[in-house]
Amino acid sequence: MVAYKSKMVERISLPARETRERALEAAGYNVFNLDAADVFIDLLTDSGTGAMSDAQWAALLRGDEAYAGSESFAELESAVADVMGFEHVVPTHQGRGAENVLYGSLLSEGDVVPNNTHFDTTRAHVANQGADPVDCPTEGADDPSLEAPFKGNFSLERARAVVDDVGAERVPVVVQTITNNSTAGQPVSVENTRAIRTFADEIDATFVIDACRFAENAAFVRRREPEFEDATIDAIAREQLGYADAIVMSGKKDGLVNAGGFVATDDADLFERCKQRAILFEGFPTYGGMAGRDLGAMAVGLREAVEPSYLEDRLESIATLATLLEDVGVPIYRPVGGHAVYLDASELFPHLEASEFPGQALVCELYREGGVRGVELGSFAFPNTDRPELVRLAVPRRTYHREHFEHVAETATAVLENRETVSGYEIASDPAVPELRHFSADLEPLEPTRP
Structure with a gap:
């Protein structure tokens, strides 16, 4: 059951692929460095990004x-x-x-x-x-x-x-x-x-x-x-x-x-x-x-x-995104959580080693293919820890609808179709605090990015 109706809207647009390519390179292949105006569907975080009542x-x-x-x-x-x-x-x-x-x-x-x-x-x-x-x-x-x-x-x-x-x-x-x-x-x-x-x-x-x-x-x-x-x-x-x-x-x-x-x-x-x-x-x-x-x-x-109608809508919206992604063959972490869908980059890119940051490669490809911004939560974000290579697609509260999630699934489909050609990354500049390096580190592709 839909728990809300809209009282205010914001216009968004998908930048051209060439624009996305240039923006990604200028950002040092770290999507934290992208301008929000260059992002179409922003699933970087659910922290402070939702719509208020x-x-x-x-x-x-x-x-x-x-x-x-x-x-x-x-x-x-x-x-x-x-x-x-x-x-x-x-x-x-x-x-x-x-x-x-x-x-x-x-x-x-x-x-x-x-x-x-x-x-x-x-x-x-x-x-x-x-x-x-x-x-x-x-x-x-x-x-x-x-x-x-x-x-x-x-x-x-x-x-x-x-x-x-x-x-x-x-x-x-x-x-x-x-x-x-x-x-x-x-x-x-x-x-x-x-x-x-x-x-x-x-x-x-x-x-x-x-x-x-x-x-x-x-x-x-x-x-x-x-x-x-x-x-x-x-x-x-x-x-x-x-x-x-x-x-x-x-x-x-x-x-x-x-x-x-x-x-x-x-x-x-x-x-x-x-x-x-x-x-x-x-x-x-x-x-x-x-x-x-x-x-x-x-x-x-x-x-x-803590209102039941809000929480039912919230959890079901995450489940909807997860179902759309699974339906096109994207491997995800199961069961689905409450604020995000986590993609399994290791399974998606089995040809990439952990040292090549497969999660960050997936983050870059989602942006490159459809202007979707997520965040890597694997070996790049958490160095010196033994963790799965995950990419989080965090859903802002009361903000996106099924049509937006369908675009995310279409973008993921494009990534799947080209996954064997995706290369990994290495760190070009590393900040002083390793626990926070994913916020500001610059990366470089290990092989030239495809046109």
């Missing part, structure tokens, strides 16, 4: 821009308490600002941080504190063809092995990411969250949930975890998040806004430490790098994110 636009107009103690901040506090169950909120300009505030308050040189799977900015923020980020994905998470309900789960066995290796005193924080973006947007069960809560208590660690896609995760829990088949989405979300000592949130995902994030906790001491760090890096604790209107829009968005 009329209620959110109304909240923008009502925004209270007071520097301290604004009414818009009170609205956000109320929404976080009602939807997510936390008393204390420290707003930030976006999710990585929240990561800086929280992990800068919790971590020190030499610490070790287990996570079901660190995403890029999380890994970089942990490393920036001198700590070691360690991934503990569940068994089978690296198998794109394995059908399992909760492939995003945190492996308790791997986490215990980390503690046995380094000692509990070096593991002050345990992080669980829901949904697990680095593992193809796969959901995490509430049962798994409970087990990690118990584990964190055993080693006296702070348990953090990265809650960027908490509502999508709750929708999967309702569909796949029998205990919760009759529960409401908001009740599932509050229970799962309630096992954490703190959450870190990018409002640009399940906050349904274009800017903003926050840290939330019931721990008064941690709240005070985060407030002081936020003043240094973000702003006064009742605005934290956001305008009052953005605080108000996010307060509305958090409530909309």
Whole structure:
């Protein structure tokens, strides 16, 4: 069932192939360097790229821009308490600002941080504190063809092995990411969250949930975890998040806004430490790098994110894109997650070695053939990790329709028809922070690109 009708539209156009070829070369074969005007269907990220509701636009107009103690901040506090169950909120300009505030308050040189799977900015923020980020994905998470309900789960066995290796005193924080973006947007069960809560208590660690896609995760829990088949989405979300000592949130995902994030906790001491760090890096604790209107829009968005009609539309739109791609023979990661479809570049380009970045080759070909922008999440984005060679097509919320997805499938068909002629890439310039190299590194084709 379609849950929306359009009130505003934006004109888009597909640049000529010659224009795309020139733009790709000028971008150093890194689609982060492309101008948005040169992109037709933009599936680079679902972070901050969606369409807001009329209620959110109304909240923008009502925004209270007071520097301290604004009414818009009170609205956000109320929404976080009602939807997510936390008393204390420290707003930030976006999710990585929240990561800086929280992990800068919790971590020190030499610490070790287990996570079901660190995403890029999380890994970089942990490393920036001198700590070691360690991934503990569940068994089978690296198998794109394995059908399992909760492939995003945190492996308790791997986490215990980390503690046995380094000692509990070096593991002050345990992080669980829901949904697990680095593992193809796969959901995490509430049962798994409970087990990690118990584990964190055993080693006296702070348990953090990265809650960027908490509502999508709750929708999967309702569909796949029998205990919760009759529960409401908001009740599932509050229970799962309630096992954490703190959450870190990018409002640009399940906050349904274009800017903003926050840290939330019931721990008064941690709240005070985060407030002081936020003043240094973000702003006064009742605005934290956001305008009052953005605080108000996010307060509305958090409530909309747990509405069943919104989540049904959201998950079905991702499933539609996945079906269209599978129907033309594109290998994808199964089962399909909640915010993106992940393509298996290794299977698509079996002639390319991991060292030739098959995922980045696929990203470039999708743009070259149809102006579609995705992002590589394999060995290029995550160096020195053992990961599948995946390409993420992240779908902005409430933005694209079936006709756009059909164009993506047609583009993928063109890539399939020429896949044997596709060459790999090598890095031409590498930034200083390896965890973030996919944002700005330049590449070169290993063979001349075909005309």
